[in-house]
Amino acid sequence: MARDGRGLRAGDAVEVVVEKGVYRGLGLARHEGQVVFVPRALPGDRVRARVQSLTSGYARAEVEELLAPGPGRRTSPCPFFPPCGGCAYQHLDYAGQLTLKEQVLRESLARAGAPWEGDIPITGSPEQGWRTRASFHLASRPDGLRLGLYAEGSHRVVDLPRCLQVSEAMNGTQRALAAALAKRPDWARKVRGVELAESADGSRQVAALETEMDPAAAVALALLADAAPALTGFGVVAGQDRRRRFHLLRGEPYVEAEVRGRPLRSHIGSFFQGNRFLLESLATAVVDLTPRGGTVLDLYAGVGLFALALAEGADSVAGVELNPTAVEDARHNAERAGLGRVRFHQGEARQALLSSRPAPDERVILDPPRTGAGADVVQAIAARRPSVVVYVACDPPTLGRDLKTFAAAGYVPDAVRAFDLFPDTFHLETVVRLLSR
Ligand SMILES: C[S@@+](CC[C@H](N)C(=O)[O-])C[C@H]1O[C@@H](n2cnc3c(N)ncnc32)[C@H](O)[C@@H]1O
Known part of the structure; x- marks a missing residue:
């Protein structure tokens, strides 16, 4: 059987108290100093857990018995949780979920080398029926x-x-x-x-x-x-x-969805934000964090959610989006809103950054997929010396990694907001504004 240096073996039962929640819905506990990750165990829970696997750094164990619940634990309103893995926190009350997600976000940023000590206002959502x-x-x-x-x-x-x-x-x-x-x-x-x-x-x-x-x-x-x-x-x-x-x-x-008074169409093959209740507040946060005027470059633009919301306050707006179906939707949405001057380019964000000249007073919005933007894109954005960058992220660890790259290129956060677009899951949407240091 697998055995690590401190004596745990796969198959052992351990009694542990969960210290904190970490990303992906895991509880982090320690057994005689060794880190044990326990899926679905919540901060403050005392559990008996069975070790499933070991690596050099940590063990992974499944809860066998909840010995004492942590604060906020509740009976899951969903009878399919577990075993269904679509949610991570059905068994934690909603206030507890928001607290936990903020802590996980802070920790993800700190671990990536981009700690944030300031406030993180977090906007919650109705817990049921939110997903579109x-x-x-x-x-x-x-x-x-x-x-x-x-x-x-x-x-x-x-x-x-x-x-x-x-x-x-x-x-x-x-x-x-x-x-x-x-x-x-x-x-x-x-x-x-x-x-x-x-x-x-x-x-x-x-x-x-x-x-x-x-x-x-x-x-x-x-x-x-x-x-x-x-x-x-x-x-x-x-x-x-x-x-x-x-x-x-x-x-x-x-x-369709109406956001800030404008109807937005999205094809089933286009990306669209999946929480019907928070579309307005997410788009409004991006507008509020983006200074008016200047030229807006909206990278990973989807069907134009942010580009169209920003159009009224900006001198000009251009969106870049890889998926041709989403670009068709975005152009349709711009036409329908009488915002034909908002241009959408079909292509890769990095290519668009490298092949276009920066505008004199540019604001860059980016909302990449879960994998984040990556160093090449971050460095290409920073090289344009935009007056402000607004980064919309759905994955705290890749956000942290990219914020570290931004910091090395001279851009640091001055505001962080979070939106619980995915209640009961371990996901969290974050909006960060970065300014040149
Ligand atoms: C998280 S979605 C954001 C869409 C939009 N900002 C919104 O809020 O509705 C990411 C988008 O980036 C697009 N995308 C993925 N890789 C890309 C790339 N390399 N360059 C440009 N767009 C890309 C996807 O097709 C998707 O529409």
Whole structure:
């Protein structure tokens, strides 16, 4: 059996008190000085846990028995948590979740070498029905079909008849599609998952099935839409490699949200912020942190959420976005808002930075994917000497890494705000303004 230098072995039971929460929903405890990470254990919990694995630096253990609860522990309102791994904190009251997430954010920044000592105002969200974008995995096995999310730390699909993160209408659709697919095992075997998107006001709903089919064969799946009357659009992602793409089979592929008085359309294949309740406050924070006037360069622009919100206060705005479908949405949204002067360029953020001249009084907004911007992009931004950088991030560790690179290039944070776009999960959205030192 695996044994580390301090005597723990895989299979041992340990009794520990959780010192604090760390990123990814883990509780950090110590056993005779050795760090033990315990999924779903909360700060202050005293637990008996069974060691699952050991590395040179730490052990990982699963809770066997909760001996004494920490503050804020509650009975999970979701009967599928655990084993469903879609949430990390269903068993912690909401005030406790916000406190924990702020502490995890501070710690992630400090660990990355970019500590922040100032305030972090955090905006909370209603805990249920917030999600407008959802991806459910499908497992079709001889013992039945499961549609849901992975169990924590695995690729085992947990069937999820009802997810509290999404609306009743979205739950109705995913169940209807699961039932319809259960009647067609020949199709179900070739479907990997279901993507759902809903308008912020619930007026539209679009589904896309991720398939392992050729587009010609996948056309037959259009019949599945009959099972889900709430759908206003339905399609499949089909085809191989570079030819793999979304094919619309019914209705329209778009959902909508109104933000700061402007309707924004987003295709099911475009990225859009997934919390219907916090769109307005997130966009408003970016506007508030960006000084008026000058030229705005909005990197990773999506369908134009920030670019259009910033347009009124700026002399000019340009967005850069890699996904051509999102760029089409962004241009449509700008036209519809009478903001045709906001330009959107399809391409890579780094390429756009290197191939364009910096404007004299430039403000740069960036909202990269979970992997962060990376050193090349950060250095290319800093080299333009913008008057301000506003960084919107959904992953505290990669944010910390990029803030360290910004600091080395002379840009340091002067304001940090957090938005709990993903209640009950371990995710947190952060907006940081950076100024030249
Ligand atoms: C987190 S989303 C942000 C979108 C938008 N700012 C919003 O709030 O709705 C990141 C976006 O970056 C785009 N993207 C990913 N890699 C990119 C790259 N290398 N260059 C430009 N855009 C990229 C994705 O397609 C996605 O739309």
